[in-house]
Amino acid sequence: MKIALDAMGGDFAPQAAVAGALLAAEQLAGRATIVLIGQEDAVRPLLQAAGPAANVLEFVPASQVIDMGEHPAKAFQQKQDSSIAVGYKMLLAGEVDAFCSAGNTGAMLVGAMFTVKTVPGVMRPAIANFLPKLHNNVGILLDVGANAECKPEMLEQFGELGSLYAQHVLGIARPQVGLMNIGEEEGKGTPIIQEAHQRLKANPHIHFVGNIEGRDLFNDKADVIVCDGFTGNIILKMAESIYDAMDEKKIQDPFFDKFNYEAVGGSPILGINDNAIIGHGRSTPRAIGNMLMQGFNMADSGIVDQIKATFKS
Amino acid sequence: MKIALDAMGGDFAPQAAVAGALLAAEQLAGRATIVLIGQEDAVRPLLQAAGPAANVLEFVPASQVIDMGEHPAKAFQQKQDSSIAVGYKMLLAGEVDAFCSAGNTGAMLVGAMFTVKTVPGVMRPAIANFLPKLHNNVGILLDVGANAECKPEMLEQFGELGSLYAQHVLGIARPQVGLMNIGEEEGKGTPIIQEAHQRLKANPHIHFVGNIEGRDLFNDKADVIVCDGFTGNIILKMAESIYDAMDEKKIQDPFFDKFNYEAVGGSPILGINDNAIIGHGRSTPRAIGNMLMQGFNMADSGIVDQIKATFKS
Structure with missing residues (x-):
């Protein structure tokens, strides 16, 4: 299983994101891989600094960042190579099983509706x-x-x-x-x-x-x-x-x-065709780590299939 | 100045009401008199038991009680000799300067609208x-x-x-x-x-x-x-x-x-032509005492005249 994380999302990104990814990777060893998505210049040095522990993390480059203050729909549409847009594209393509971000809440919501979309009937x-x-x-x-x-x-x-x-x-x-x-x-x-x-x-x-x-x-x-x-x-x-x-x-x-x-991690978006979780803007490494664990639990539970089956009828 | 209290209102009435009235009377000595309104059989023995301290309190009989669970408008109209209805009649007649009750919130609100009424313009x-x-x-x-x-x-x-x-x-x-x-x-x-x-x-x-x-x-x-x-x-x-x-x-x-x-006492109804305060159902003597102090402060401040003047224009 693969859980994607927006490495550029949140007030303390990318540092808190990388540190949080390392925390979750340790807990999920053998069960899931964390995929970091973000700007190469910002994330690579942090991975290098983390040493061998970072070897278990995957990295996918995304050249743009949607800032916290940006208009969600506009930013999501204009920044197609942003970490949020890339994350949703990977989710839609089935390359990852859940996508987590502590970035722009509105953009996370818009991204969900535009890419993986609402479950029919919801x-x-x-x-x-x-x-x-x-x-x-x-x-x-x-x-x-x-x-x-x-x-x-x-x-x-x-x-x-x-x-x-x-x-x-x-x-x-x-x-x-x-x-x-x-x-x-x-x-x-x-x-x-x-x-x-x-x-x-x-x-x-x-x-x-x-x-x-x-x-x-x-x-x-x-x-x-x-x-x-x-x-x-x-x-x-x-x-x-x-x-x-x-x-x-x-x-x-x-x-x-x-x-x-911090103890919780994030807030799942329910009623969409995949697993997406929005984290708090102030997310610390602990918060990010817990959000990733939650993403894993959601994906592992098959909750989206349950929702689809319920609303199909 | 006179501050009226519904002696029958609240989960611990009339005991908590009488005890709270005594607390406020002590603080307001020389500035205001507390007027207890309620059923004679229930209140008189408590006043007698309180001894000479209760001599500063006034008592006005009201034969009926509006219970916590009663339909506010119906109960207020049907029980014209209830402690809440009597309290509002006294307030309207100018016999008291504020009316406080920890009883049925809806009936307190209905009573305010039916008797002292909403300030013109509100x-x-x-x-x-x-x-x-x-x-x-x-x-x-x-x-x-x-x-x-x-x-x-x-x-x-x-x-x-x-x-x-x-x-x-x-x-x-x-x-x-x-x-x-x-x-x-x-x-x-x-x-x-x-x-x-x-x-x-x-x-x-x-x-x-x-x-x-x-x-x-x-x-x-x-x-x-x-x-x-x-x-x-x-x-x-x-x-x-x-x-x-x-x-x-x-x-x-x-x-x-x-x-x-308990530290606050009650919630004032703002926008009516007089001073009325609703207390918490669970009001203790301390809560009742503080509600009465608040009733005094409202009456003393002339807030209702300020509201009338503002909404006149």
């Missing part, structure tokens, strides 16, 4: 993020930013996508799916949320447990929490700021440490 | 909540639940209402107003949020600092954070769950201790 892909749980392992929240506005049908599909991911990648046998709302009762929330509730409730593919509230994010009421990308993005960034505050105050705790994006 | 009142700040005192977030869906004009008005509150009640000279969004750039978010951004930017009554993100809730970018009631309610409940998690883990910290609703 209205819009969603970006999922992990949620630490107080008395359990982990849950997932989606969408966290791909779709600021969502139709009820989209929210219903996010429930299915999240449930499949929880089942096949996280190994949760019968994931409980909850709808983020402002009250437990069915009639709560906006008309869109109310209709989404009815749709999720009627969906035979998932185990819907009803509305959950902001206070339920970290408890065991739901393994999969469905929301629009506006709400999910705010929750995600708020959780990060909680971790930053704890870090600033030197408070250490196993639960709150899980709020650290 | 589209919809908002519920505001305090936000602890990492390097500063406190900020406010609104709406946190009165309006799940908001028009851009409403969000603009929330910016004005919040700014007036921050200025006149919290004493922040030139409050910075931010719009909760999923990115800093103007074009981010839903069409409603984008239009709200333009309106807030063009509003001469406020100092708009642009979009802020989930990660900015606790930093100093904005004193007043504007959002719809869906988003605000989720943020508020998520913050509470963070406090509960810290409490469970026995982590103590002055910043995170401010996430405890």
Whole structure:
């Protein structure tokens, strides 16, 4: 198996990317090879400096870089030899089994839609993020930013996508799916949320447990929490700021440490025909390494085939 | 000055209400009198048990109680001798200067709209909540639940209402107003949020600092954070769950201790013709006492007159 990494993506690239690739390569020895994609001048010297350990890494040159501030669609179309564009081309061609980048989030999303494309039957892909749980392992929240506005049908599909991911990648046998709302009762929330509730409730593919509230994010009421990308993005960034505050105050705790994006790695794009993961802009080597492990786990689980099979019917 | 308290509101009423009233009465001695409203049989024995300290409290009987689970509008209209209905009648008649309740939130909101009514020019009142700040005192977030869906004009008005509150009640000279969004750039978010951004930017009554993100809730970018009631309610409940998690883990910290609703007391309803505050259902005596102090501060500041004057023009 081959897991590709955008060596130019993230605030600390290419150094953090190369260091993260080395971390993952060690863990994946014998199971997968890491393929670094990036500018030769920037990456080669780092590989040389890493010595023999870097011999297990593959390198594919890409002459351009999409910067963090660039317009995603425009940059992706104009920079066809950027590390992100090259990564998606390799993914589409089946040369790699997953593609990970801590670069421009929008360009990663646009690249996914333009190359490997959305799974037939899926209205819009969603970006999922992990949620630490107080008395359990982990849950997932989606969408966290791909779709600021969502139709009820989209929210219903996010429930299915999240449930499949929880089942096949996280190994949760019968994931409980909850709808983020402002009250437990069915009639709560906006008309869109109310209709989404009815749709999720009627969906035979998932185990819907009803509305959950902001206070339920970290408890065991739901393994999969469905929301629009506006709400999910705010929750995600708020959780990060909680971790930053704890870090600033030197408070250490196993639960709150899980709020650290480094521990997770990245956010998978669900509902596309291949495995793509978006990392945090501030990704450190540890974060990159974990994102690559996650890419391996996704590819290894066959989650995309599961999604395709579910939405085919 | 007189500050009224619903003695029957909240999970621990009437005990917590009477105890909280005694706490506030001590602090407000010579400046304001606390008026307890509730069922005679339930409240009188508690006042007698409190001994001479309770002599400073006034008591007004109300034979009915609106329960937490009741339908707000129906209950408010049918139970005209409930503690919430009596409280609003006294507020409307000018017999008290503020009314506080930890009871049914919806009934408190309905009561406000039916009796003291919305300030002319204000589209919809908002519920505001305090936000602890990492390097500063406190900020406010609104709406946190009165309006799940908001028009851009409403969000603009929330910016004005919040700014007036921050200025006149919290004493922040030139409050910075931010719009909760999923990115800093103007074009981010839903069409409603984008239009709200333009309106807030063009509003001469406020100092708009642009979009802020989930990660900015606790930093100093904005004193007043504007959002719809869906988003605000989720943020508020998520913050509470963070406090509960810290409490469970026995982590103590002055910043995170401010996430405890007890330290704040309640959430003012802004945009109505009088001072009304909604407390947390789980309010303890400390929470009730702080809510009453907040009611006094609101009444003392003349915030309602400031709001009326602003929206008259």
